Amino acid sequence: MITLFQITGSSSFAARAALECAGADYEVVDVHPRRRDEAPGFADANPLQRVPALRDGDVRISETGAILLWVGDRFPDAGLAPAVGTTARADHYRWVTWCANTLHVGWWPIMAGFYFSDDEAARASIEARGRDNMARHGAHLESWLSSHEWLAGDLPGVSDIYVYMLVGWANYYDDITLGGDAVADHYARVGALPGVVRARELDDLDERLIRFNPGLRGGKPLD
Ligand SMILES: N[C@@H](CCC(=O)N[C@@H](CS)C(=O)NCC(=O)O)C(=O)O
Numbered sequence: 001m002i003t004l005f006q007i008t009g010s011s012s013f014a015a016r017a018a019l020e021c022a023g024a025d026y027e028v029v030d031v032h033p034r035r036r037d038e039a040p041g042f043a044d045a046n047p048l049q050r051v052p053a054l055r056d057g058d059v060r061i062s063e064t065g066a067i068l069l070w071v072g073d074r075f076p077d078a079g080l081a082p083a084v085g086t087t088a089r090a091d092h093y094r095w096v097t098w099c100a101n102t103l104h105v106g107w108w109p110i111m112a113g114f115y116f117s118d119d120e121a122a123r124a125s126i127e128a129r130g131r132d133n134m135a136r137h138g139a140h141l142e143s144w145l146s147s148h149e150w151l152a153g154d155l156p157g158v159s160d161i162y163v164y165m166l167v168g169w170a171n172y173y174d175d176i177t178l179g180g181d182a183v184a185d186h187y188a189r190v191g192a193l194p195g196v197v198r199a200r201e202l203d204d205l206d207e208r209l210i211r212f213n214p215g216l217r218g219g220k221p222l223d
Pocket of ligand 1: 007010011012049050051052062063064065100104
C-alpha cells in the first residue's frame with residue numbers, strides 16, 4: 001500500500017492530485033505542521049520531515065517533483081507521463097524540473113521572506129524582486145501554453161498538475177496573476193480533471209486552492 005505523508009493544502013496537494021488522477025490505491029498520514037515527530041513513519045519516509053513524502057514497500061521518496069515523476073512511471077496506464085524516449089518525455093522532465101527548481105522556489109521570496117532575512121526592509125525588497133521573477137515565469141508559461149494544450153504531449157500529465165498548484169497559489173494574492181489567458185485556460189482545464197477535483201475536495205480546497213476552513217489540516221484543528 002502506498003502511504004502519502006501530507007499536510008492538506010500544502011505542496012503535498014500536487015502529489016495527492018497525481019495519485020488521484022492515477023487511480024492509485026493509497027492511504028494518507030496527516031502531518032501536523034508544528035508536531036511533525038508525531039506522524040508515525042514520517043521521519044523514516046523523509047528525514048527532512050517536509051511534505052510531501054511517500055512510502056511504497058521499500059521505496060521512500062520525497063520532493064514534490066520527484067514524487068510526481070515517480071507516480072507518472074508507477075502508473076503507466078494512467079497516461080500521466082509520456083513514453084520514454086519521446087520529445088514529449090523530454091518536455092515532461094523539463095517542466096517538472098522547472099517547477100521544482102524555478103516556479104516552486106520562486107514563491108519563497110513572496111510567501112516566506114523569513115527564509116531570507118530578519119530585516120523587514122530587506123524582506124520588502126526581496127519580495128519585490130520575487131514578484132518580478134514570478135512575472136517572468138508566468139510569461140514563460142504563457143508563451144508555451146499559447147500553442148500547447150498540455151505541457152508535455154497530448155495528454156494531461158504530472159507536469160500540468162504541478163504547474164496547476166503553483167499557478168493556483170497566486171490566488172492567495174489579490175495583485176498577483178501568473179501569465180495571461182493561456183495560463184488561465186490551462187488552470188481551468190487541469191482544475192476540471194476528475195482526479196484534481198477529488199484531490200481539492202479531499203484537501204478542503206476551493207477552485208482557487210483557498211482553504212474552506214483555514215484552521216483545519218486533514219480535517220483536524222491546527223492546535
Ligand atoms: N522542495 C520541497 C519543498 C516542500 C516544502 O517546503 N514543504 C513544506 C510544506 S508546503 C514543508 O513541509 N515545510 C516544512 C519545513 O520546511 O520544515 C518539495 O518540493 O517537496
